[in-house]
Amino acid sequence: MAEKKEAFVKEITPQSEDFSRWYTDVVRRAELADYSPVKGCMVIRPYGYAIWELIQQALDRRFKATGHVNAYFPLFIPRSLLLKEADHVEGFAPQVAWVTRGGNEDLEEPLVIRPTSEAIIGTMFAKWIQSWRDLPILINQWANVVRWEKVTRLFLRTTEFLWQEGHTAHETEAEAEEETLRMLGVYQDVAEHELAMPVFAGRKSESEKFAGAARTYSIEALMKDGRALQAGTSHNLGQNFARAFDIQFQARDKSLQYVWGTSWGASTRLVGAVIMTHGDDSGLVLPPRIAPYQVVIVPIPRGDWRETVLPRARELQAGLLNAGVRVMLDDRDAYTPGWKYAEWELRGVPLRLEIGPKDIERSQVVLVRRDSREKLAVPMDGVARTVATLLEDVQRSIFERALRFREDHTTCASSYEEFRQILEGRPGFVLAPWCGTEECEAEIKSETQATIRNMPADRGTPGGRCIRCDRPASVDVYFAKAY
RNA sequence: CGGGAUGUAGCGCAGCCUGGAUAGCGCACCAGACUGGGGGUCUGGGGGUCGUGGGUUCGAAUCCCACCAUCCCGACCA
Numbered sequence: 140m141a142e143k144k145e146a147f148v149k150e151i152t153p154q155s156e157d158f159s160r161w162y163t164d165v166v167r168r169a170e171l172a173d174y175s176p177v178k179g180c181m182v183i184r185p186y187g188y189a190i191w192e193l194i195q196q197a198l199d200r201r202f203k204a205t206g207h208v209n210a211y212f213p214l215f216i217p218r219s220l221l222l223k224e225a226d227h228v229e230g231f232a233p234q235v236a237w238v239t240r241g242g243n244e245d246l247e248e249p250l251v252i253r254p255t256s257e258a259i260i261g262t263m264f265a266k267w268i269q270s271w272r273d274l275p276i277l278i279n280q281w282a283n284v285v286r287w288e289k290v291t292r293l294f295l296r297t298t299e300f301l302w303q304e305g306h307t308a309h310e311t312e313a314e315a316e317e318e319t320l321r322m323l324g325v326y327q328d329v330a331e332h333e334l335a336m337p338v339f340a341g342r343k344s345e346s347e348k349f350a351g352a353a354r355t356y357s358i359e360a361l362m363k364d365g366r367a368l369q370a371g372t373s374h375n376l377g378q379n380f381a382r383a384f385d386i387q388f389q390a391r392d393k394s395l396q397y398v399w400g401t402s403w404g405a406s407t408r409l410v411g412a413v414i415m416t417h418g419d420d421s422g423l424v425l426p427p428r429i430a431p432y433q434v435v436i437v438p439i440p441r442g443d444w445r446e447t448v449l450p451r452a453r454e455l456q457a458g459l460l461n462a463g464v465r466v467m468l469d470d471r472d473a474y475t476p477g478w479k480y481a482e483w484e485l486r487g488v489p490l491r492l493e494i495g496p497k498d499i500e501r502s503q504v505v506l507v508r509r510d511s512r513e514k515l516a517v518p519m520d521g522v523a524r525t526v527a528t529l530l531e532d533v534q535r536s537i538f539e540r541a542l543r544f545r546e547d548h549t550t551c552a553s554s555y556e557e558f559r560q561i562l563e564g565r566p567g568f569v570l571a572p573w574c575g576t577e578e579c580e581a582e583i584k585s586e587t588q589a590t591i592r593n594m595p596a597d598r599g600t601p602g603g604r605c606i607r608c609d610r611p612a613s614v615d616v617y618f619a620k621a622y
Numbered sequence: 623c624g625g626g627a628u629g630u631a632g633c634g635c636a637g638c639c640u641g642g643a644u645a646g647c648g649c650a651c652c653a654g655a656c657u658g659g660g661g662g663u664c665u666g667g668g669g670g671u672c673g674u675g676g677g678u679u680c681g682a683a684u685c686c687c688a689c690c691a692u693c694c695c696g697a698c699c700a
Binding site: 157160163168174176178233234255284286290295296368370371404406408437439441442472474475476478479480481482484493495496497505622 | 623633657658659660661662690691692693694696697698699700
């Protein structure tokens with residue numbers, strides 16, 4: 140069995156041997172991305188970008204459905220604007236790239252390349268908002284941002300990355316909180332229903348919250364190596380940026396008030412999350428909803444296949460396209476069928492459709508699932524329906540598999556000893572009570588490398604005691620070693 | 623940014639220690655033929671500023687210095 144598995148794939152380091160290397164191998168071999176000549180910056184290749192586009196669409200249609208509109212703000216932010224919100228500057232200063240020269244002259248005022256756009260968007264909001272009737276403002280932007288990272292990894296952390304950032308302004312605190320949680324819910328929905336990736340949604344600790352936010356929420360996913368990955372964040376900014384950027388409106392009672400803000404973002408990191416949630420030793424396993432090709436047709440070239448098999452393959456392709464399936468017909472004759480099987484499995488295509496002379500004789504095709512490698516012969520009539528059903532089944536199966544994995548790797552700890560043992564032996568999420576102090580949080584981090592990922596909203600712990608200091612704890616929190 | 627490792631063809635590597643003639647191997651790539659239901663076979667072929675810059679030397683992939691890049695492990699982050 141092990142030998143057989145070996146035969147399926149070359150060129151990829153097994154996950155069990157070196158997970159990091161497996162990840163890099165898959166990204167490069169599947170042609171999702173490549174290193175560029177620019178330090179810390181990657182090139183997203185067409186296949187990887189196609190995945191991103193599908194994720195974008197999944198997010199974007201939900202943003203639109205919740206009343207948001209897209210806009211675009213400048214890449215550059217004048218230094219003085221960034222400085223306006225104290226926590227914000229302090230948080231981002233170490234990661235900011237500066238532009239100090241334009242053409243042959245030093246700039247009067249240096250520009251930062253946006254690490255995020257609160258400053259510039261807040262400035263514009265101040266101009267656009269006069270009255271409560273202008274509220275809420277619900278804007279999203281798709282953009283690139285730059286954060287000067289010291290250590291980079293393909294998709295997970297690069298100097299420049301693509302994301303979306305939503306920015307909203309509201310009349311009341313309650314509305315802002317509602318918006319923050321609504322968008323957190325959108326992220327959770329996309330993660331679970333499009334990416335088939337189960338996540339824990341919850342609130343970040345004070346030390347982990349966004350620089351300048353009142354409250355930060357996140358969705359946290361579990362990668363196959365047992366480390367957690369933050370996959371999306373939503374911030375309630377309170378009135379912090381409103382005060383810093385003077386975003387005021389005349390309220391219904393004629394008084395002058397500061398708006399309540401939110402911002403929320405998800406990035407190309409999601410592509411990395413998908414890879415590490417579903418991938419196996421043969422390569423990528425893509426959720427059908429975001430797979431650039433949901434089906435690959437491999438014709439079996441035998442004898443006069445170009446006259447017999449290929450036309451049928453084209454008909455199948457047309458039929459599937461017609462049914463709204465993203466399908467690729469791999470009719471290259473420089474490669475053998477076996478080679479193509481391995482190649483498209485490596486690239487994570489959820490379903491393979493084989494058609495050869497024998498199948499035509501029997502009016503059938505052979506379908507093979509990427510997730511289970513299950514092979515089944517199905518009648519050629521109605522194949523589009525079968526494919527649609529199977530795609531849904533793959534989508535559901537890989538979500539369930541990922542969910543089982545997360546459940547198997549999520550444990551409750553009641554003592555610090557137990558807590559440490561879990562993190563050593565079987566990495567994953569550990570749910571444990573926490574007293575709420577930064578001291579305990581920091582000590583746990585330095586002693587175990589685990590950080591607080593987030594705090595589930597629905598988990599109070601009456602009578603719980605902090606895992607670290609044994610003082611009464613108010614909340615259960617998810618700890619994990621994280622990316 | 624600290625600790626460690628590695629840079630030789632698209633990818634993976636050998637050669638370096640002990641300097642010497644035309645820098646090799648596997649895979650990939652190109653041409654053709656035979657093939658084809660789980661990474662085919664044969665024949666022929668193309669491709670290298672040996673990471674970059676300096677130095678030592680009659681001579682450097684090989685020795686020395688600096689820089690750069692990538693990976694791994696830590697501190698910071700989406």
